[in-house]
Amino acid sequence: xxxxxxxxxxxxxxxxxxxxxxxxxxxxxxxxxxxxxxxxxxxxxxxxxxxxxxxxxxxxxxxxxxxxxxxxxxxxxxxxxxxxxxxxxxxxxxxxxxxxxxxxxxxxxxxxxxxxxxxxxxxxxxxxxxxxxxxxxxxxxxxxxxxxxxxxxxxxxxxxxxx
Numbered sequence: 001x002x003x004x005x006x007x008x009x010x011x012x013x014x015x016x017x018x019x020x021x022x023x024x025x026x027x028x029x030x031x032x033x034x035x036x037x038x039x040x041x042x043x044x045x046x047x048x049x050x051x052x053x054x055x056x057x058x059x060x061x062x063x064x065x066x067x068x069x070x071x072x073x074x075x076x077x078x079x080x081x082x083x084x085x086x087x088x089x090x091x092x093x094x095x096x097x098x099x100x101x102x103x104x105x106x107x108x109x110x111x112x113x114x115x116x117x118x119x120x121x122x123x124x125x126x127x128x129x130x131x132x133x134x135x136x137x138x139x140x141x142x143x144x145x146x147x148x149x150x151x152x153x154x155x156x157x158x159x160x161x162x163x
Contacts, residue, residue: 003122006087007042007162008112008144010130011053013151015075018131022057029071036082038155042162048087048119051075052111052128052138056095065093087119106130107137112144127162129155 012018017030043049051072057063072089079086090111092104104110116123128139129147136146147158 001120003120003125004048005046005125006048006050006115006119006121007039007126008050008052008115008128008139009039010106010128010132010135011051011075011089011091013131014129014149014155015051015079018151022055022060022062023071024057024063024067026067026070026074029074031075031078032152032154033078034154034156036079036084038159039079039084040082041159043084045162047126047162048121049084050087050115050119051089051091052106052115053089053091054106054134055091055093056098056105058091058093059095059098088115090115106132107134107141109138109142112138112142116142116144129158 009015012023016032019028023029039049055068076086094102094105123143126144127147128135128144129149131149131151136148139146147161149158
């Protein structure tokens with residue numbers, strides 16, 4: 001059976017505007033529209049798009065699972081209007097100061113490994129675009145090529161790195 005290829009994406013600073021802290025309210029959730037076209041291009045090139053995001057604000061009680069689901073639905077809706085579909089959205093609800101250690105909080109690769117298994121992905125043909133060093137570390141720990149961008153940087157500027 002042929003394996004899929006994927007581009008894993010961090011959320012804050014990659015798909016929506018970086019706030020400098022947790023995005024806790026739908027009113028503060030601003031989709032980075034300059035990334036709609038490049039993600040559509042990656043999807044058209046045969047890449048699955050999968051989100052992997054640390055959401056330690058859940059453990060801190062700053063927002064609820066329902067509020068997070070509302071933000072993720074909004075994200076999916078905006079991208080869907082431009083023909084972009086996320087195969088999955090994985091999030092780590094833990095925070096080391098509140099819930100102790102886990103295997104899913106980046107830089108650990110748990111979310112990516114789950115996506116690789118659930119979606120039959122070949123990590124050697126896959127990438128992880130993130131705006132923090134921990135994103136690249138998580139990608140590399142999962143056997144995926146990490147691509148570090150600046151917060152809110154257009155993904156179009158790194159498309160040439162994805163073969």
